[in-house]
Structures are given as C-alpha cells and as structure tokens.
Amino acid sequence: MADAMSLEIAAEHERILREIESTDTACIGPTLRSVYDGEEHGRFMEKLDARIRNHDREIEKMCNFHYQGFVDSITELLKVRGEAQKLKGQVKDTNKKLQEEGTEMLKTMDELKQCRLQQRNIATTIDKLMLCLPALEMYNKLKEQMKSKRHYPALKTLEYLEHTYLPRVSHYRFCNIMVENIPKLREEIKDVSMSDLKDFLESIRKHSSKIGETAMKQAQHQRNLDNIVAQPVRTGSGKKSKKDAFKVFNMEDMSSSPVSENDSGIIDVEDEGDEELEVLGAQDLVDFSPVYRCLHIYTVLGARDAFENYYRKQRRKQARLVLQPPSNMHETLEDYRKYFNQIVGFFVVEDHILHTTRGLVNRAYIDELWELALSKTIAALRTHSSYCTDPELALDLKNLIVLFADTLQGYGFPVNQLFDMLLEIRDQYSEILLKKWSGTFRQILESDNYSPMSVFDEETYRYITGQFPFLEAELEKTFPRKFPFSEFVPKVYSQIKEFIYASLKFSEDLHLSSTEVDDMVRKSTNLLLTRTLSNCLQNVIKKKNVGLTKLVQIIINTTHLEQSCKFLEEFITNITNVLPETVHTARLYGISTFKDVRHAAEEEIYTTLNQKIDQFLQLEDYDWMATESSEKVSDYLLDLIAFLSNTFAVFTHLPGKVAQTACMSACKHLSTSLQHLLLDTEIRQITMGALQQFNLDVKECEQFARSGPVPGFQGDTLQLAFIDLRQLLDLFIQWDWSTYLADYGRPTCKYLRVSPTTALTLLEKISRAMKDTSRKNNMFAHFRKNERDKQKLIDTVAKQLRSLINSHHS
Secondary structure (H helix, E strand, O other), X not given: OHHHHHHHHXXXXXXXXXXXHHOOHHHOHHHHHHHHHOOOHHHHHHHHHXXXXXXHHHHHHHHHHOHHHHHHHHHHHHHHHHHHHHHHHHHHHHHHHHHXXXXXXXXXXXXXXXXXXXXXXXXXXXXXXXXXXXXXXXXXXHHHHHHOOOHHHHHHHHHHHHHHHHHHHOOOHHHHHHHHHHHHHHHHHHHHHHHHHHHHHHHHHHHHHHHHHHHHHHHHHHHHHHHHOOOOOOOOHHHHHHHHOOOOOOHHHHHOOOOOOOOOOEOOOXXXXXXXXXXXXXXXXXXXXXXXXXXXXXXXXXXXXHXXXXXXXXXXXXXXXXXXXXXXXXXXXXXXXXXXHHHHHHHHHHHHHHHHOOOOOOHHHHHHHHHHHHHHHHHHHHHHHOOOOOHHHHHHHHHHHHHHHHHHHHOOOOOHHHHHHHHHHHHHHHHHHHHHHHHHHHHHHHHOOOOOOEEOOHHHHHHHHHHOOOOHHHOOOOOOEEOOOOOHHHHHHHHHHHHHHHHHHHHOOOOOOHHHHHHHHHHHHHHHHHHHHHHHHHHHHHOOOOOHHHHHHHHHHHHHHHHOHHHHHHHHHHHHOOOOOOOOOOOOOHHHHHHHHHHHHHHHHHHHHHHHHHHHHOOOOOOOOOOOOOOOOOHHHHHHHHHHHHHHHHHHHOOHHHHHHHHHHHHHHHHHHHHHXXXXXXXXXXXXXXXXXXXXXXXXXXXXXXXXXXXXXXXXXXXXXXXXXXXHHHHHHOOOHHHHHHHOOOOOOOOOOOOHHHHHHHHHHHHHHHHHHHHHHOOOOOOOHHHHHHHHHHHHHHHHHHHHHHHHHO
C-alpha cells in the first residue's frame, strides 16, 4: 500500500514538472501552489534539482557541438568593433550638427503648433457660431416682428425658433434665457392680438350701418335689374353672387398679406363713388384680417375654444345693442333706415365670418342670433309703426322693410316672419288711409253745394264724364247741361279710385299672388265704403238743421254712386288681373252701403218733414170756446200746405217710391198730429163752433191730398191718411151716435176707425164746454129744454161708450 502511494506522488511530481516546463511563467503560480499545498515538497525539490541537472548537461553538449562557430563569430565581431568606433564618431558629429540645426526647427515647430491650435479653435468657434447664428437671427427677427406688431408671423417665427433652432444650441446659456422668454412672448402676442380683435369689434360696431347701407343699396340695384329684365319671380341670383364673393380663409395667404395689423377693420370708402360700391360687395368694405390672425394665433396657442366663446359673447352683446331701436324711431324714415342698416351690417359680417373661418361661428349660432333679431325687430316695428299716422311714411316704411327682408334673404336668412308682419302693418296702413280719406270725404261733403252740376262747355263736360261714368242720354244735347248729381259724386268716385291705387301700392313686392292682392284691395275698399264713406254721409244726414233740399240731393247722389259700383268692380279687376268670377273673390259692398245711406236720408227726410209740420202746428191759435166757425181755413195750415207743395215739387228727381213714401208719411203725421191736438188733455173744453173750424182745416188737408202733390198715387190712397180724423169729425158734426153705437164692432161700420175711448174723450170735452156755456148764459135760470135734452143724450152716450170700453177691456 505504501508503494502505491509513492508511485502516485512520483507521477504527480512528474506531471507538475512537465507543466512547469510547458506553461508560461505568468501562469506558473497555481502550479507551484499545488506543490506547497501538498506535504511532499521536499521530495519535489529533489526531483526538481535532478531535472535541472539533466538540462544543464544537455546545454553543455549543445554548446560543445557549436563552439567553433562561436569562435568565428567573436573574431568577426572584433573586426566590426573598429568600424563601429569610426561610425560612432561620425554619428556624434552628425548628431551635434543635427542638434544645433534642430533647435531652430523645434522653435519653429512650437510656433506652428500654436498656430495650428489657434486655427483649430477658430474653426471650432466658427462652427459653433454658425450653429448659433440661425437661432439668434430668428430671435432677432422675432423681436423685429413684435416691434412692428406683425404678430401672426412673429408667432410662426416663435414656433420655428422653439422647435427647430433652439434645440440645436440648447447647451448654451443664452438659449436658456430665450426658452424662458418664449411663454412671455406667447402671452404678449396673445394679448396684443386680442387687443386688435377688440379694436376690430369696436370698429365693426361703429361701421355696421355703412356696411348695411351698402348691402341694401346692392339689393336695391339687383331688384331694379330684375325689374328691367321683367323677371316675375325673384330669383336666387343675388344670393349666389354674394356667396361667390366669399373666399375661404387661408392662413398662408394671410401670413404673407401686406395688410397692416393696425387696420381698424374697415376699408376707407368715403371717397369712393356709388359705381365703385356697386362693384364691391358689402363684405369687401371690411378687412377681416384681425379676426383671422387672432383666430389662428389662439388656435396655434391651443386656446381656440376660449377665442370662439369670447367672440360669440361680444357679438351677442353687440347684437342686443344693434337691435335696440331709438325711442323716436317712428318719427322719420331715416331713423328706420339707420336701424335696418345696422342690423343688415351685423349679419353681413357674421355671414362672411361663417363662410370664411371654418368654425369660428356655426349655423346654429347664426340661426340663434337671427331668431333673436327677428323677434326684437318685429316687436320694435309693431310698436313704432303703431304711432304712424302718415300713409306716405307707412308706404315708405313698407318698401324699406321689403328691401331689408330681400337683402337678408339674399344672404340666406329666412324672412317669412317679416312678410307676415308686413301684412299686420298693412292693416295699420289701411286704417291710416281710412282716416285720411275720412278727412278727404268730410272736406268734399262740407264744401259741396248740394245742387245739380251745370256745365257750359264740352271740355268741362268731358272732364266730368272722364272722372265719373255717366250715361249721356240722360242730359240735354245742348249747353248748358245739368247733371242730376252734385259735385261730390265725381269727386268721391275719384277719391275711391285713388284709395284703391293707394291700397294696391302697399301690396307690391310682398310676394303675394294676384288673388291675394285682389282680395286685400277689395277688403280695404269695402271698409272705405261701408265704414268711412258711409259714416261721413251719415254724419251729413244726421247733422242738425239739415235741409230737405240737401237730403234730396244726397239721395240722388247716392243713387248714382250705387250705379257706379259695377265700374269700380271693373276697375279693380283691371288693375289686379283677377276676374270677378274667380273662386273666393270678394264682392264690393258699395250697393248695400249706398242703399243704407239712401234709406237713412229718406228716413231723415221723413223725420225732417214731420218736424217742419210740428213747427207749423205750433203756430196754431184755435179758439176752442168759439161759438161758430170763421168760415175760412186757418193761416198756419195754409202756410203748411204751401210748404208741403213746394217741398214735394223738389222731389221730382227722387225715385217715385221715395217721394210717395215721404208724401204719405207727411200726411199721416199731419193727420195724427191734428188728432192729438184735438184730444190733448190740456184742452179741457171744445165747442161745436171750434170743432167746425177744425173740420174746415181738415177738409183743406184732404183737398191737398186729392190734388196729387206727388204723382203715382192710385185713387184716394193719399186721402186715407186722414180717414181716422175724418170719421171722428163726421161722427161729432153729424151727431150720428145711433149709427156708431148700433154698428160698433161690425166690419162694415161707418165709423170703424173711431175707438170708444177717442169718442168719449172728445165727447167729454164738448160736454164740459156746453155746461160751461150754459152756466154763463143762464146763471140764474134753468137750462133750455133742447140743451137739457142734448146734455142728457151726451150723458147717455158717454155711459154707453164707457160700457163699450169696459167690455172691451174685460
């Protein structure tokens, strides 16, 4: 076992020795450590020494083998040494010379080195400066742009500086200063651009009226052109031309625009002629670049929403100011025009902004403002137009509103509500016209002489027949000719036509159909006839102390005006081109109006005649206690009959029925008044002599009725007006009580129209008169026998009459 271990140790030492021989000396440390780590390093040293001796013997053998060559080499080296000494001397001499000359060269080389260093530093400096110069130039350019207030280019320069140039020189201190200033510059640009926008908004508010005036002039010019080419329907060409004038806002174009940012926003056009304004669009009067610049600046700065909100808020405030009408706007048309110009100017600007800024304002915002404007404008017009009393101003206002509506419609705004409101103003206009024509009619009626017109030459005749349709066959063929009507007939007829023309004027340009226009004209004319003219005629008729001649002439005049209504129908048909047979076409109420006026005049004639009769009756001076009649008709009655005869002679031009009715009415009233006079309660006593005188006067009235004061009565028709009075007087004068009492209640009764009450009243008056007379004549004696018998008869008849009255009541 011990031999085996000895063999292992010997083998291990052998391996280590081979490793030492073959391994690099730098890596021999681990090998030697393995020897010292073991316990047999003594034996290893012995082994190592034996290996060294073996190598020494090998070296010695090798040297002995090469010895002669070695000797030869030494000999050669000795020879070379002498030559080397010589060479060494030459080298020293050469080195000395080289050192002497090299010193100058080294000095020059040091100088060259220094120059090369400086040159490299300069090149490096130039490179760095070339890198910094663009940033510095851009910053200087930015400062110049800020100084000249070209803020949009300045903002663009700032973007390039921040994102392109400063990152290249970010390690320089000046770059850090610039970077710190960039937010401040942005805020400065933002604030200055907002200030420019505020100036623009203020300027645009002040000049909205000028913009609106130009837009409305262009709309008027376009409408005139449309009328020239006879376009019956308004086309959309105007709208198209306005939209073609819009150019979508381009940021690049704006950045290179030479327009100064100090512009107020309004191009100076004070010196421009009207022709130039016709060429320029209303939006061309405005420089919108402050809005575009500010919009883009805020967009780039990420604050577009804030800008949009601010712009819309400010424009809403301006809209409310624009829509506030002046308190005295209704006084002149110019105030209305200024009000409309401001509104049009406002919406022309907003419409242009809508089409050129891509979202600064949207359609919903515009529609909201327009709805507000419509409601405010319509309310203002309703209020202020109600103060208008001048038809010319109302018509001019209507034309201005139509132009206002057409102008805004050309920019795409809906204006139907304005035209609806114009129909309301048209009603006011009609009322104004009616008031004006009421005054005109009153003046015509007051200035008329109410006598038939006479003409003395052909020219005057043609003039009158040109004013009023009249059939020539009714007049004489030679001059002077006399028309049956008075002057107010042709004047009133002409004024009715003028009113129709005035009504038609308001309906122009309202985009109404011919039927609607015709209907409106007819309704207005009907109001003129049925209300205005009728009231004026009624007032003349009802005027205090109006004469019968005047009333007769009014009836004649209204008859001719009634006949002219068909010509008014034709006149309206001709100017509106709507046939009267068209469905829903209104008819003129002139015929019924003039009939009503004529009937009123007739009634007034009847009333006036009755009043005149009453006035004559007030002159009666009957002696109700007369013992006998005077045998002659009373003077007051003769005067009354003469008046009635003259009056009825004037009725020759009246329609026969009117004259007959007036005559019959007068006779009935006279009969009734005489009967009331006879039965008057204040008259307590009537003698038979007084009754005879009264009977004489009644006979005169009957004679007047028989004379036929008005032609057309058949037989004794007019006399029947006095039948009640005649039967009453016959009963008492003939004292035919037996017949009255026997036949009472029968249809064939002779005194059918005498009632018991009337008979009793008159009988009691006669009875009282008889008693009073007897008492005076026979104060101390008894009644004569015949008087006593008559008194008994009166008492008996009175008793029977009361019995009839009581039975009738029961």
